[in-house]
Amino acid sequence: MRLLKLALRNLFRNGRRTAITAAAIASGLALVLMMVGMQAGQYADMLRMGISTMAGHVVVQADGWQEEREEDQLVTGAGEVAATLREAFPEATVTPRLYLGGLVTSTRNSAGIALRGSVPSAEAVVDTLDDKLIAGEWLADDDDRGIIIGVHLAESLQVEIGDRVVYMGQTEAQDEMVSRMFRVRGIFRTGGSELDGMTALATLAAAQELIERPDVAHQVALHIPDAAASPEAWAKAEQLVSAPGRDVLEWPDALPSLVTFIEIDRVSGDVMMAVMGLIVAMGVLNTVLMSVLERTKEFGVLMAIGMRPRRLGLLVLLESALLGVLGSLVGTLFGSLIVAYLVAYGLDYSGMMGETMEMEGLVLSTVMFGAWDFDRMGAYVLATIVVTVLAGAWPAWHLTRLEPVDAMRAA
């Protein structure tokens, strides 16, 4: 189409100006894509950590435990639930977990503790605590007297591998004090103050014995290899193990505060990027307006020889659209290269922040990897083109209001 050809030639009439404006669009978009990639990577990391340590892709819990977290809100028949899930999902890892709060004492000191009773070999698959051991060994599944604790807890109790500690808590009915002696088998360091200072891991059987309730758990978590398949896994699990008094939840429902945090963070990111888009749009508006004003006489001539004002407006819109497409192509190319780098190598903040950082109760690596979020990136590329076209709309409208004789009088 000829209008397209004319628009292209007009753009390259002042090549330097076009190049500078396209570069502004491109660098703005590349920066936005980089931020989207970083956010996507961070969210993926948070979700992965949240799912692995706080829940699973699908969790089976007692009705109400999600909101209240009372120790007596238990899933009964946890062994059978776990066995059913293992049979139905042979590729998956199933971790029945019992969370107990209490006091732990050594010969020298005592401290508050959050004890997680679970299947150690399964936790080693889904959690990263086993990789963070700085002393001792990971717990064996039948080691009902062994306990793994965080480094700060070990420091405050002044205990080492092999030392004895005593856990003190209450029975499930909360009517009696109970205690149990453990030996420290391993000490981990995650960098997270809560995990390192309060968390301990023992076997599920040990925790069940403590509260004198065999075959119970607060949560039976199913971890599947492909997170994208969790809706189907949830539907299947729901069918198999659903029972009165039990909740079968998919991870977004099991981790509502994390999901909300990510949503809020994403929206605030969008707001920031919209502000940046506005700044770029102002630059584009300036360019298009300048190029329209300096060609006012030429537009007058085009109207004089019979071009309709609306078609002239379309020409200007087309010029801005082409500018937007050009800037977006270059921006997408560079933005994608940056994201590809972030996906492959990440950004290492460990020199500045140490090896880990804590966010929303999760311990995350300070080597931050990016991730591809094609939907969101595509939306930003599209938005860039739309914003550029909109920036040309006012100059285009201005043109359609001109009388040819006034336009031709312009210098």
Add this chain to the structure above:
Amino acid sequence: MSIVSVRGLVRHYQQGDITVKALDGVDFDLEPGEFTTLMGPSGSGKTTLLNQIGGLDQPDAGTITIDGTEISKLSSSQLADVRLRKLGFVFQSYNLVPVLSAYENAEFVLLLQGMPPAERKKRVMETLHAVGLQGMEHRRPGELSGGQQQRVAVARAIAGRPALVLADEPTANLDSKTSESLIDLMRTLNAEHGITFLFSTHDPRIMDAAKRVIRMEDGKITNDERKA
């Protein structure tokens, strides 16, 4: 039927407190095939009259009929269509589109008219040949002399076969030799192709070539003379 019929045309401008009567009740007709020039001192209303006839400006009072269409009440898009189908323009400062070649400048009007490609190509080549620009089709305005640019402007004005070509001081920026050859060209186009021309000019050579001279002063026609 007249190609142009102007009745009671009035156009006033406000300059501060002063009202300038650029056109103050003009009546005249232009017949097909005429080669007419508007003469008069600066500010006499020549260019304003051409702009009015060309539908580039709105009158305060009066009517203008171009080839049977009364244009003073038309919308801007309808006026654009009248200019596209019935009128051609040649301006003092050529006013070509700088990013288009001579060929493309001449072709532009035909594109807007929606002429099929094969016919369009034939017409553009014929027109460029008629104005003596064969071999220069692909040059852009910046690569052409003033006289050549004005020839492209004439080609653009006549390519769409308009009923009337309006030329506002077409030789004002040209040297005398180039001016003469341009006037010859337009006279030939008038004689051989029957294209009607209406000029505004100070150039005595155009006056000599014209078959009809209309003199204006203070927004009025003071003399209308047809040569034998």
